[in-house]
Amino acid sequence: MPTPATTKLLAENRRARFDYVIQETYEAGIELTGQEVKSAKAGKIHLPGSYVVAQGEELVLLNADIPPYQEKNTPPDYDPRRTRKLLLKKSEIKKLIGKLHEKGTVLVPLRVYATRNLVKIRLGLGKSRRQYDKRELLKKKAALREMRRHRGIK
Known part of the structure; x- marks a missing residue:
């Protein structure tokens, strides 16, 4: 991963x-049009609800919302939620497609960032969390927050 600077x-x-x-x-990498790159670099990209699927021998990003850069200068056929191809090495694609065929495994976008004038996406391969796991996670976070609050007061 590139340096934070x-x-x-x-x-x-x-x-x-x-x-x-x-x-x-x-x-x-993400295959974007020029207008989408400008919009993404302006921070107008929305990832919640988006996911990655395999279509043939490639991976595509679905439901990622990139609104138009300039509303009045938008082509009439512009679709902000269109399917976008992901750019990876062929060996990585084959490896990920194999893992996506396992039961319960998903590939979700975690973050989008610009590095050296390129728009990149960080993908996370994982499994769905159960409801009781989510509740347990919230309890742990609340306990940690409470401990930090008490430590700061003393």
């Missing part, structure tokens, strides 16, 4: 870390 965070999918247990992360 050369990257600019454009969007983060915080809900994905809550809904899924992320086991591995991958970095990929």
Whole structure:
């Protein structure tokens, strides 16, 4: 991963870390149009509810919302939720497609960032969290927050 000084965070999918247990992360490029790149670099990209699926021999990002950069200068056929191809090495794609065929495994976008004038996406491979796991996680976070609050007062 590039150094933090050369990257600019454009969007983060915080809900994905809550809904899924992320086991591995991958970095990929996204095939975007010029208008989508401008919009993404302006921070207008929304990731919640988006996911990655395999279509043939490639991976595509679905339901990622990139609104138009300039509303009045938008082509009439522009679709903000169109399917976007992910750019990875062929060996990584085959490996991920094999893992996606396992039961319960999902590939979700975690964050989108710009590095050296390129828009990259960090993908998380994981499994869905059960409802009781989510409640337990919330309890742990609340306990940690309470401990920090008491430590700061003393």
